[in-house]
Amino acid sequence: MNDYRRQFVRRATALSMGGLAARLAPAGLSALAAPALAQSAPTDYRALVCVFLYGGVDGNNLLVPADSAGYARYAAARPTSSGINLAQSSLLPIQPAGGSALYGMHPALDDIHPLFAQGKLAWLANVGPLVEPTTRLNYLKARPDNLYSHSDQQAQWQSAVADGPSNSGWGGRLADRVTQSVAAGQPFPVVTSASGNNLFITGNASSPLTVPATGGLSLVGLTGSGAAARLSAMQALIAEGQENILVQAAGSTTAKAIALSAQVNPILTSSASRMQPFFQGQTSGIAQQLLQVAKLIEARGVLGARRQVFFVSLGSFDTHSNELAAMENLLGQLSPALKSFYDATQLLGVADQVTTFSLSDFGRTFRPASGAGSDHAWGNHHFIMGGAVKGGRLYGTYPVLQFGGPDDADTEGRWIPTTAVDQYGATLARWFGATTADVGAIFPNLGKFGAADLGFLA
């Protein structure tokens, strides 16, 4: 993260929130817009923000045992000569509550590292798609389809269905359910993606909004004489050819886009937004996407939104080679963007109502691959960030770092998950407002696993 932004964040935290807002919002507009947002914002607001790390992030280097015995096991398997060793001294130490073991976060996660000690960040160890509780002895019998394939494991993480294809994701199904309960009557779509379409956001009944990773959402050029007639003709053309399903689908997406753009565009392009300064100087895609999310949360009152699920992503984690440099670069984009986003929710007074969490294709082999990288594996470590997180803890069970050991599916260090995606998702969904019946419907295999609530959210 660049020096300018570091200074800015320091300054920002030093200032009172009201003072910051007053300094950053242009005069005039702030007087109108900001109180309007504040007044109408529902008090019962919750948002989930899914950060998908495409390619399969190497969790073995996100969260490393840092005490001498633990690190020795790590370094024996990933020696400096492998090209993917993180030096013990470079690790950012964390001491999870309720345990004696010391861990270290990847050095590029420096911006969010302090949140762990502040109790706003937690880790969930060795979570992944499972068909049923699985051990080294039985994993060949019932394992997720096409283990170690990007597309399939992405789908399993996004759908929380490991034993067959699914046409919907758990973000979308969560939206389907809350639309019938805590978000009943909400005029604005529950789900918004700043990173295109994907399975996670696809529901059975609800359909998501996608916004550009940066900038507004509006039709241009519809001005001047004849513009109104042209817009109505465009809408008449959208209604044509409905006998063809593809035409119908393309048309309904366009119609919906036009309808929602009128609502969303002013928010994404508003000069009264107080969110931009938090992300000043960050040009990464993930920072831009999280800025879009922050702007929509800021406008939750105008939108009448009580429940929102957001999807953002960062790609290129498929580090088969040159892993160290690649992760340094990617986490160097992710970490400041996450911290900026957390700070932005604090300014909005919703830090306790917004929970951010990571998903990824799969973990990677603990054994280094030829070319200073690692190959596709299975269980992985993920973070959960936000004011509602019971942070400073490590949830789940960290695997035994031993090739061919009790947690290894083979001999390469492909960790068999000890916590299911279903449990991870259900914990987030319960906090979001889903009932027991809801989570049973959203996560059809949840009953096969132990705790339905992993307890990392208050």
Added chain:
Amino acid sequence: MRKTRPLPVWLSALALVGTPLAIQAAAPVPVVEYIHGASGNFLITPDAGERVRVETGATPEVTRTGGQFSVWANESDDARARPVCRFVSPAGPKGSSAQLLSIDPSECDTTRASGRWLDAGIAFYAAAAGTYGCAEGTTAIWRVPQSVDAAGLTRYRYTPESTLASRTGKRLPAPAFCAPLSDEDREQDARRLLLQASFGPTPADVAEVVRLGPAEWLDRQLRLPVTAYTAFPAVAATRPSTCIDDRTLPLRPDSFCARDNYTLFPLQAEFFRHALSQPDQLRGRMAWALSQIFVVSGLDNGRNYAVRHYQQMLRDHAFGNYLDLLREVTLSPVMGDYLDMVNNAKETANTTPNENYAREILQLFSIGLYYLNQDGTPIRDAQGKLVPTYDLDEIEGFARVFTGWTYPTAPGAADRNINPRHYVGSMRAVDANHEFGEKRLLDGIVARGGMTMAQDLDFALRNIFLHENVAPFISQQLIQRLVTSNPSPGYVERISAVFDNNGIGRRGDLAAVVRAILLDPEARGARKIDPAYGKLTEPAVWMTRILRAFGGRSDGVALRAQSATLAQPVFYSPSVFNYFSPQQAIAGTSLLGPEFGILGTSTAIARANTANTLVYSTLIPPDTTVYGATGTALDFTGWLPAAASSEVLVDKIDRELMNRRLTLRTKSVMRTAIDAVPATDPLNRVRAAAWLAVTSPQFSVER
């Protein structure tokens, strides 16, 4: 032979009162299909007067299906014309009764003799099917049993749509007869062929296809010389500090050294320039399709010269053999770098061979994850489960095969076991890094140890090539890339058969495969009405379609930028899984729609806005940072004469862009929008019409 007039009128069989048909024209006349709501009975009529009555609301219980074909009204209209006899069922109520049409004189006689049908004389004239189906210039009409009417007689549907005749089967059922394609049909089919096989129909190309016929046009396309991307000299792997983007004026060809050598900017722009004008359009489309199966990405390798070589290789092999293509892809240093086969070493104490290429060559480039039938449907085991094509053992086997290859040696450099990055030519074999032991491959085959590296690779690639999945896996994807997102199993099976054997015993002949894909009845023929038919045009081709329809010219610079806005940055796929998946479902349906993977509210708006930029810019100005830039512009000159009358203009739009699918109602709303622009401003009248056309979902779905 004297023409016999049908007895009861067509749609009624059925008691609609109508005047008998009076047909004099020698050209084919249309037959239009309707459905009787209550019974679900399909009805057809060539009677124009009857159609007018129905469509003006005289019979609300009968509605148009969209199905249509043409017939001859007189035997003398064409040398191939033969009478089609017609019988109607005595059953009521009106609209629900069966009718039987046949071109087979003996079937006509048998039916007449049965006494169960009312003889309605000769319906019209058509051609009889030959041993190989219907001749060029005609389209097969299938007689498909639907249900039974009150008299116990079979209700048939008469349709040119192969998917309605059969969705399965290597061979389609024999057609009932062959209907002549009217001039309009031929023009629509030509336009559809150009949607499938080019970067968009131009008026000149439509005329050319009509003149030559689809088969001859395709054969000429297959023989055209390959358009070549401009060759860029190899550059250092890491950008030298002297190679920068220098904004000092005047601009020199090498001012933007960094951008033009270390990003794919020049290649992307040239891709669009070629798409707009290359004579070998089909090769261009095929190479573009292949680049979305055998994916490499500028995200990981922006060296323009390197990816240029790779994309040129795809063009060179687009009509060659699949096995050769697979070998070229495998040994390409660009692919080697992208999927980590380059410098992949045999097992050491700490590392195992890299599995990346092994995994993706199987999952994405050849066989897929599950055993497939030849029609592309998955094979299921006794428990109904899908059957995986490989497991970790096979992945490890292939990973070991793909060891020992390093970058090609640059000219003037010495061979090394780990060569520095260089992307011209094929990867170089290094015995010292190769695993020579035996390897487990597909279908239980084990490659014996001790073969040379070349033998090892050849053995493994042939093991893949001969796998039964390759034909349906690749055929289905090529159909999806060119013709339709949801091909019937029968279509896939017919193409798989050609993949397996091109007619002279060769497997993997891609020219034969693409020819079969584009000449199949599911691709060709009269208007398509299957509700699942067609594909959403991908953004890059959607733009070239607009330019080619309106005489556009471009240096490609603006188009490359817009392609990113539309979520399809050319040659910058987000991952090896392409911009979208062939298995992508259309939300809320059971259909596949790969291109829908990148259509959301955000990109839907972006499409309309891109259309605005293209249509309403007199000239998208030349990029001042690009040497020799000329910008992008459409040319509406040819359209201006039509602008005076909104009716003439909308009809031209309907014919040239909408394949005559606009309804009267929409035409009238479009005319209102056009007439809102003063007649003194013909250019903006044309622009309004053009913008409305290209932003419509009907334009965006090829069918």
